[in-house]
Amino acid sequence: MPRYTDVICSFCGTLCDDIEVSVEDNRIVDVKHACRIGTAKFLSSNDLEHRLLKPMVRKNGKLVEVSLEEAIERAAEILKNAVKPLLYGWSSTCCEAQSVGIELAEELGGVIDATVTVCHGPSVLAVHDAGYPGCTLGEVKNRADLIIYWGSNPMHGHPRHLSRYSIFPRGYFRERGQSDRELIVIDVRKTDTAKIANKFVRVNYGEDYELISALRKVVNGGELREESVAGVPKEEIIALAEKMMNCQFGVLFFGMGLTQSYGRHRNIDNAICLVRDLNVHTKFVMQPMRGHYNVVGFSEVLGWQAGFPYAVDFGRGFAWYNPGETTANDVLQRGECDAALVIASDPVSHFPRKSVEHLAKIPLVAIDIHPTPTTQIADVVIPSAIAGIEAEGTAYRMDSVPLRLRKVKEPPEGVLSDEEIMRRLLAKVRGEAPKLEVEAR
Amino acid sequence: MREVVLTPKEQPPYGLIAECISCDVFAGRSIEEIEALPVYYGNRQGKLGDFFDVAGEPADKAGELRIIIEGDVTKTRWIGRDMSAGEIVIKGSADMYVGAWMSGGRIVVEGDVGTFSGMQMRGGELHVKGSAGDYLGCSYRGEWRGMSGGRIVVEGNAGAEVGQNLNGGRIFVRGSVDTFAGVRMKKGLLVVGSAIDRVGAQMTGGAIVVLNGVQRLLPGFDPAGDVENPEIEGESFEGVFRKYTGDHAERNARGVLYIKV
Ligand code: SF4
Numbered sequence: 001m002p003r004y005t006d007v008i009c010s011f012c013g014t015l016c017d018d019i020e021v022s023v024e025d026n027r028i029v030d031v032k033h034a035c036r037i038g039t040a041k042f043l044s045s046n047d048l049e050h051r052l053l054k055p056m057v058r059k060n061g062k063l064v065e066v067s068l069e070e071a072i073e074r075a076a077e078i079l080k081n082a083v084k085p086l087l088y089g090w091s092s093t094c095c096e097a098q099s100v101g102i103e104l105a106e107e108l109g110g111v112i113d114a115t116v117t118v119c120h121g122p123s124v125l126a127v128h129d130a131g132y133p134g135c136t137l138g139e140v141k142n143r144a145d146l147i148i149y150w151g152s153n154p155m156h157g158h159p160r161h162l163s164r165y166s167i168f169p170r171g172y173f174r175e176r177g178q179s180d181r182e183l184i185v186i187d188v189r190k191t192d193t194a195k196i197a198n199k200f201v202r203v204n205y206g207e208d209y210e211l212i213s214a215l216r217k218v219v220n221g222g223e224l225r226e227e228s229v230a231g232v233p234k235e236e237i238i239a240l241a242e243k244m245m246n247c248q249f250g251v252l253f254f255g256m257g258l259t260q261s262y263g264r265h266r267n268i269d270n271a272i273c274l275v276r277d278l279n280v281h282t283k284f285v286m287q288p289m290r291g292h293y294n295v296v297g298f299s300e301v302l303g304w305q306a307g308f309p310y311a312v313d314f315g316r317g318f319a320w321y322n323p324g325e326t327t328a329n330d331v332l333q334r335g336e337c338d339a340a341l342v343i344a345s346d347p348v349s350h351f352p353r354k355s356v357e358h359l360a361k362i363p364l365v366a367i368d369i370h371p372t373p374t375t376q377i378a379d380v381v382i383p384s385a386i387a388g389i390e391a392e393g394t395a396y397r398m399d400s401v402p403l404r405l406r407k408v409k410e411p412p413e414g415v416l417s418d419e420e421i422m423r424r425l426l427a428k429v430r431g432e433a434p435k436l437e438v439e440a441r
Numbered sequence: 442m443r444e445v446v447l448t449p450k451e452q453p454p455y456g457l458i459a460e461c462i463s464c465d466v467f468a469g470r471s472i473e474e475i476e477a478l479p480v481y482y483g484n485r486q487g488k489l490g491d492f493f494d495v496a497g498e499p500a501d502k503a504g505e506l507r508i509i510i511e512g513d514v515t516k517t518r519w520i521g522r523d524m525s526a527g528e529i530v531i532k533g534s535a536d537m538y539v540g541a542w543m544s545g546g547r548i549v550v551e552g553d554v555g556t557f558s559g560m561q562m563r564g565g566e567l568h569v570k571g572s573a574g575d576y577l578g579c580s581y582r583g584e585w586r587g588m589s590g591g592r593i594v595v596e597g598n599a600g601a602e603v604g605q606n607l608n609g610g611r612i613f614v615r616g617s618v619d620t621f622a623g624v625r626m627k628k629g630l631l632v633v634g635s636a637i638d639r640v641g642a643q644m645t646g647g648a649i650v651v652l653n654g655v656q657r658l659l660p661g662f663d664p665a666g667d668v669e670n671p672e673i674e675g676e677s678f679e680g681v682f683r684k685y686t687g688d689h690a691e692r693n694a695r696g697v698l699y700i701k702v
Binding site: 082277 | 453454455456458481482483484485486537556557576581582583585621624625639642643659660661663688689690691692
């Protein structure tokens with residue numbers, strides 16, 4: 001019975017790299033060290049009933065099974081004929097597939113965007129304005145004595161984040177583990193993470209920005225006039241600011257409670273400035289709690305291929321980036337794209353209604369491992385192998401550390417990896433694609 | 442002044458990039474040459490004449506030319522980009538980026554303008570009789586020096602982050618503005634009717650005047666007394682204003698906020 005050690009879990013951005021997997025007759029029979037979500041993902045690869053197994057093309061309004069060749073040909077035709085195709089998804093597949101996808105977007109003169117746009121896109125915009133005082137999770141494990149989670153609930157979203165990197169592990173300078181560290185949770189409600197924290201600060205809904213401003217004012221030597229800001233009493237704000245200034249190595253982990261609440265990228269901008277201010281007094285860093293396991297990878301790959309982290313429009317033959325114009329939801333809601341390819345994502349379930357309405361109107365190619373509402377409305381459906389279980393590849397952990405995903409079992413018969421599907425699609429598009437009507441300037 | 446009239450035909454749904462609609466580009470070109478100027482939509486390139494009927498009398502110098510757009514062009518972007526002289530009159534509404542990087546001349550819009558209008562303007566005037574979208578007079582992503590000169594007047598309302606990174610120049614919005622007006626502002630003057638909250642967030646310099654009240658102030662603004670009929674950045678205002686300094690979340694902030702009492 002083959003047994004694999006140091007397998008990477010390709011579920012959340014924590015990207016645990018210590019998983020042990022036993023495989024028998026191409027079935028995963030045992031998973032060690034992963035959390036419940038990770039274990040479920042590994043075991044789900046055994047369940048072929050809930051997988052996509054055959055390529056399909058919509059004919060007379062119904063999805064019918066076809067050969068892979070036919071599905072790729074139809075997909076290429078849809079994309080080639082489009083004036084403004086949108087290529088969306090990418091966060092739950094490996095960098096190699098993303099890389100070919102970006103090449104395809106450039107070849108087509110389309111718009112490419114990833115789920116970054118609906119999670120930490122605001123963090124990216126804030127980094128443009130204020131920089132990125134980050135670190136690796138290894139540094140947190142070995143050095144941090146003050147850990148803050150703001151608008152993030154890792155107990156449920158990233159179950160092993162606490163035990164591998166932040167609160168519980170023993171580190172080089174934190175030999176006693178948890179007793180050498182302090183945990184503060186700032187959130188609008190008492191989450192399960194808040195319940196195990198040394199201190200929980202409840203902030204009024206949608207007033208995170210005000211609280212950060214108040215903290216910054218105190219850290220920078222100013223005096224608060226108000227008795228309370230954002231529902232937090234003045235004394236508590238001052239105590240919190242002092243705690244932050246007096247720690248040895250502080251880290252601020254922030255989640256979508258901060259990026260997607262009122263203020264969005266300005267919340268993060270202000271938080272980055274707070275971390276910058278704190279570095280006058282001590283060592284402080286911050287780290288976004290990235291959700292999908294390779295959402296960071298997409299920004300890295302697009303960064304080195306096109307120079308921008310997400311939402312790139314190749315329409316004129318060069319990369320143009322401006323979230324607000326080139327982001328997937330803006331392009332959809334303004335009714336600008338006339339075809340779409342969705343890979344490893346389910347926007348029909350997660351996008352606002354107006355975006356989905358337009359997605360339903362245009363020809364859609366969906367590549368995924370299992371059926372989703374998106375594959376149901378698609379015109380071409382291509383099944384793919386699960387990266388990190390049935391296919392190899394590279395993924396970036398939330399702290400931008402690249403790790404090699406392993407293949408522990410074979411994909412279902414005839415099912416290719418995302419990378420291979422993208423390669424064949426690109427070749428098909430290239431083989432027959434006429435040049436753009438007129439060369440882009 | 443000579444006039445060239447553009448009458449819009451059907452606009453492509455993909456958004457039309459027509460940065461050629463500028464007096465600087467039209468100057469010295471014949472009507473036929475203007476019709477042949479490149480425009481872009483999706484992954485295609487077309488000609489200005491495909492989307493507009495072009496008529497009138499072209500001029501040799503940008504300063505001697507007025508371009509009139511007869512009607513709505515709500516899918517057309519970048520009108521008046523980088524313009525240095527002359528005048529554009531849009532008799533309707535336009536899409537994003539009207540007057541971006543403009544350095545002189547004048548653009549008058551009778552309807553509304555979209556997001557990112559007046560981006561990084563350096564001079565000239567943008568006058569909008571309707572309303573403006575988000576990021577009016579902003580900077581491009583990651584650029585910390587926003588609009589540096591010229592004047593934007595909006596008679597209606599404007600969206601979020603008006604005058605983001607403002608680094609000179611003047612913006613006047615008669616109506617209300619959405620959140621974060623004057624965020625990260627460094628220099629210049631921003632005058633708004635009413636505002637919701639977070640006015641002057643992270644500002645380090647310049648002045649903001651609010652004429653009809655703001656719902657909530659940030660903790661980084663400290664009161665600095667009342668002033669009567671003040672002159673602010675060379676403009677006179679009537680009435681009593683409560684003066685604040687800030688945003689003291691920032692170190693050494695020297696911004697000033699005036700709220701009419
Ligand atoms: S914490 Fe995330 S990466 Fe680690 S095992 Fe659980 S789901 Fe997988």
